[in-house]
Each structure stands twice: as structure tokens, then as C-alpha cells.
Amino acid sequence: MALKRWTPLLAAVLAAAACGGDDGTGVTASFPEIAGEYDYAAQxxxxxxxxxxxxxxxFDVSRNDAEFTxxxxxxxxxxxxxxxxxxxxGPISSGTxxxxxxxxxxxxxxxxxHSGTVEGxxxxxxxxxxxxxxDFTGPFTAQR
Structure with missing residues (x-):
């Protein structure tokens, strides 16, 4: 009887897992959306x-490619x-x-x-x- 209660949940989990990954047969993860203008500050x-x-x-950003300019x-x-x-x-170069x-x-x-992380x-x-x-170094923040 307990298995009947879990069957719909297990079916949903298995269906989501069957969607796939980056193999072209299912849902693929895209690259973060980063296009736009940012206010930049660096210490x-x-x-x-x-x-x-x-x-x-x-700009020149594709959600299917890592490179940008x-x-x-x-x-x-x-x-x-x-x-x-x-x-x-100047130009942004070697952007990934x-x-x-x-x-x-x-x-x-x-x-x-520059190296960092995109969060929103x-x-x-x-x-x-x-x-x-x-060499000079420090933290930076860019806010869109």
C-alpha cells in the first residue's frame, strides 16, 4: 500500500530524469544570459x-555558446x-x-x-x- 502512495512521485522523477542532458535528445542547459550594460566598480x-x-x-552572446564580446x-x-x-x-576580449x-x-x-561568477x-x-x-589586483562587481 505504501508503494502505491509513492508511485506518482517516482513516475514524475523518472520522467524528469528521462528528459536527458546535453546529448541532443532532451532538455539542454543553456549558458547564462549576460548580454547588457553593467555598472562596473573595482577596488x-x-x-x-x-x-x-x-x-x-x-554583446554577441549566444545562449548556446560560451564566447562573448x-x-x-x-x-x-x-x-x-x-x-x-x-x-x-576598449574592447572586451577573450570573453567566456x-x-x-x-x-x-x-x-x-x-x-x-577578470575572472568571476555570474549570479542573476x-x-x-x-x-x-x-x-x-x-601586478595590481582587487575585487570587482558589475551590476546590470
């Missing part, structure tokens, strides 16, 4: 008076005065987002690399800028 470790702020525009515009801001010290712009929501991209060159409309992670004599 500089060891330099609390400096912050990068700006925008990212991510885009553009970025950022400003180096003196946080003690709020003044913009310098501005930079995985089904597990991990994301990587460069600001124009592999010397300015937010990307968080770490950036590294390789300099001639020293």
Missing part, C-alpha cells in the same frame, strides 16, 4: 584611495576627493561564460584579466593587471 588592493568605475557593455569604459577615481584621474576605453556561471574576460589584453544580473570576481614591474 585596488593596497590602494584604498583608488577605485575604477565605469560601464561594461556585453563587448566594450568597456572605466575611470580611475581618487576616492578621497571623488575626482576622476584618468579614463580608459560557462554553464556553471563562471566567467572570464580581458580588457583588451590578457594583461588586464551581477558579476563578481577578481581582476589582475600585469604591470612591467608589479
Amino acid at each position: 585596488v588592493e593596497g590602494a584604498p584611495e583608488a577605485e575604477f568605475v565605469g560601464t561594461l557593455e556585453i 563587448g566594450n568597456w569604459t572605466i575611470y580611475l577615481v581618487d576616492t578621497t576627493t571623488g575626482d576622476s584621474v584618468a579614463g580608459y576605453t 561564460v560557462q554553464k556553471n556561471r563562471s566567467i572570464e574576460f580581458d580588457f583588451g589584453t590578457p594583461d588586464y584579466h 544580473s551581477t558579476i563578481t570576481g577578481t581582476w589582475v593587471l600585469q604591470g612591467e614591474t608589479t
Whole structure:
């Protein structure tokens, strides 16, 4: 008698499992939706008076492919005065987002690399800028 009670639930679970995975015969997981414009902010470790702020525009995104491109515009801001010290712009290159929501991209060159995670409309992670004599790094957030 107890089995009769569980039969509908087991049937539903088995039916869902039979939908398949990435083999082309059933439901496939898609890549995260990341296209759009983001407000970008990045702190500089060891330099609390400096912050990068700006925008990212991510496009050329397919829900069936990991690669994407885009553009970025950022400003180096003196946080003690709020003044913009310098501005930079360029293409997003080597952009990839995985089904597990991990994301990587460069600001124009592999010397300015970002890696992180997509959660809803937010990307968080770490950036590294390789300099001639020293590297700079810190956390970043991009909010759509």
C-alpha cells in the first residue's frame, strides 16, 4: 500500500530524469544570459584611495555558446576627493561564460584579466593587471 502512495512521485522523477542532458535528445542547459550594460566598480588592493568605475557593455552572446564580446569604459577615481584621474576605453576580449556561471574576460589584453561568477544580473570576481614591474589586483562587481 505504501508503494502505491509513492508511485506518482517516482513516475514524475523518472520522467524528469528521462528528459536527458546535453546529448541532443532532451532538455539542454543553456549558458547564462549576460548580454547588457553593467555598472562596473573595482577596488585596488593596497590602494584604498583608488577605485575604477565605469560601464561594461556585453554583446554577441549566444545562449548556446560560451564566447562573448563587448566594450568597456572605466575611470580611475581618487576616492578621497571623488575626482576622476584618468579614463580608459576598449574592447572586451577573450570573453567566456560557462554553464556553471563562471566567467572570464580581458580588457583588451590578457594583461588586464577578470575572472568571476555570474549570479542573476551581477558579476563578481577578481581582476589582475600585469604591470612591467608589479601586478595590481582587487575585487570587482558589475551590476546590470
